[in-house]
Amino acid sequence: MNAAAHDSGSGAAPRPPLPRAFGVVGFIARSRDRLLLSRRLARWRDDPSPAALADAVQTLLRLGEVERAYAIARQGVTRMKGDALVHELWRIATRAHAEEGLVVAKAEIRARPSASAFLKVARCSALLRDSEGAMRALEECLRLFPTTATAHAALAELLEQRWHRDLAAADGRLVLAHFRKAWRLDGAEATRPMRLAAFLARIGAVREALTVAEELLQLHGDVSDARVLRDSLAQVVAEGLAAGTLDATHGDDADGLLRHIEESGRVAGDPGEATRVARESARLCAALPSIRARTACEKVLVIEPKGDAFDERGPLGASSLASLAANLARSAQVTVRRLDLGPLGAVEMETAGGTLLLKRGQRCYVGALFDQPESDAAARAALEELVAGRTPIVASIRGTDREARR
Amino acid sequence: MKEVLQRLDGIPGVQGALLMTLDGVIVASVPEHVDHERTAAFLSAVLLAVEKSAEQLGLVPLQRLTLAAARGRLLLMPVGELALAVLADGTTDLSAALNEVAGLTRRLLRQSKIALKA
Missing domain, CATH: 3.30.450.30 (Dynein light chain 2a, cytoplasmic)
Structure with missing residues (x-):
């Protein structure tokens, strides 16, 4: 007797189709979770431990309450930073939170596109390690809202990561262009020119980097990191000119340096x-x-x-x-x-x-x-x-x- | 020779093709407005760079060399005493077209040798 005949010919009531059976199991599990939720949350509140956190976060995630699960996982990682289980729960909750955020932001873009919705998609995609998706969202954002400084800066950072991986000159050029645009559009933000100067220094355009650091200090004299960067770049330039490794008659050719890096497949001088x-x-x-x-x-x-x-x-x-x-x-x-x-x-x-x-x-x-x-x-x-x-x-x-x- | 290369030029994804001697001298190329001299020179340099060690390893004769980059592919295929080089996109399958053009070129080369002998 084959399996099908055995199943149908045993005289017992026929089994429900598999998906329906799973649906019933899921319903029972959710009902159980709903009943236990308040007790598990109270246990985490009264006696915080990695096990109590795991119970609370997993129950909330199963019930689809991602925002609450994320908030509790965040509390956990703040209180018990060194614990591996807590860290893993934080990772799971962050991922679920990013997945949900991505769905919401995409719906927002469909209903009414805005720069903030595109930035949200980019942020969630980056959290889900989909940097190409994040870049696509930022490019679309800049096509529709070309003066969004945050999008220029975020795109520059993602392109910089890809440049580190591939060393493609085209990516390097875009990093410089987007950091410059972000700085021009929002001069109050000091981290962008800092990143621009650091990137220029990394590719070997130390004099251009020094110029950026000096301009930054004129605008934000109180940024101590900029002062440190300016001083170290000034020293590198002075040493380079003294040793003859920098041509005193010509400025830096950032494009040429990027092409050289792509060709040689390495960043010379990068520690x-x-x-x-x-x-x-x-x-x-x-x-x-x-x-x-x-x-x-x-x-x-x-x-x-x-x-x-x-x-x-x-x-x-x-x-x-x-x-x-x-x-x-x-x-x-x-x-x-x-x-x-x-x-x-x-x-x-x-x-x-x-x-x-x-x-x-x-x-x-x-x-x-x-x-x-x-x-x-x-x-x-x-x-x-x-x-x-x-x-x-x-x-x-x-x-x-x-x-x-x- | 140019007519033979035209067969490759019409294929979608092919940006250019040339026939060159192994030391980088162009015999024919398509399309005409593109400067193929750099391509020929660099390909000849690649062949020169690997010639000796390839021989030592018994990796002779060369049948095809493919350089795949982010924005395209460069294919090189020896045809008698010449080499056929094609600049194409990264996806189009060119095997059949390359073999056809190589076959035609070989036939042309044989015919020209026979004509010279006569």
Whole structure:
């Protein structure tokens, strides 16, 4: 007897369809939650503990009372900052709050578009880690309300994050333009010129950064951070001029510096850059065994922006593969930059003897050499997942060990 | 040669195509108003940069080189003693068109060699 016949032929009353059954269970659970809510809220009020907070927040979330759940989770994180459970509850409540806020703000835009509704969509999208969605909302906001300084500043910040990831000159130019517009539209806000000056300094346009810091101090003489920034930039400029690293006859060419950064794939002189590269390289190297296992491709490696090659065991010495991968990455990067094609994403060299595939992450490249045409698609998918951070790490390489092996 | 390249020029997503010698000298290119010299020079530099180590690894002969960037793709395919390069968007599948143009170019090259011998 098959399962269906067994179900219908047993003489028992037929079961309700599954969705209806779930609906009944949900109703019972909600009724139970509603009955217990006041007791759980009282427990949190009278005897605050992570467990009491978890009960209260989860009950409220199940009942769809997101705003109250968010408020209570906020109380919890203020009172018990160091607790992991409280932190997790805060994360869950914030996410639910952002999801609800997004729905409300989108409805508001449909009913009556306003700059504040677009900003709300952007804020909620950013909280939900959808930075592309946030950028789209801000761009739309600026199309309809081009003088919204907050939208210019928020868009500049998101573009700055993306610039840090991709180092695309086009993004860098937009960061500068939006911070400048935000400052021009609202001169009372000092953080925007501070961010503008910091970004200019990061790309190496220290004299332009100094000019911004000085202008800022003329408007807001009381901003101590601006004074600190101005003094340190003045020192960098003076040292640069004395050492001849800065051309005294010409000003900074921010656009040229951005193009150079995109082409070289790194921000020279940025103290965080070496750490960023090392962290990315270590993450990619640790995932190489997974790539080998998935693609049956033995020759996989990571190329850092300076051309050094690594695998999960440490640095690879001079080899034809390392040299080929580094030269190919470097010359391809220069080529696409000079042809104005934007940041390089991937290089594929197909030959009769095999295929070399290079995929760019943020700063580093992952390379795979495979000689079986049938592993082509698998290798491409595996590298795609790896640079997107979706490959499980099977071995971990600690920074210190890796540094020692260099 | 230009007529052969015109076949690629009409494909949506293709921004330009050229036939060049492996050291970067342009034999034919489309569309005419675009300056292809930089493309040819840079592609030839890429080939030069990887030639030696590719040979050492047995990665010869080259069948296709693809550089994929944020705002487009650059494809290079050796055709006899020449190379066919195409600048295209990031999505259009050009395999069939490239093979057709490469085949036609090879035939033209053979014919011109026969004509020279005669």
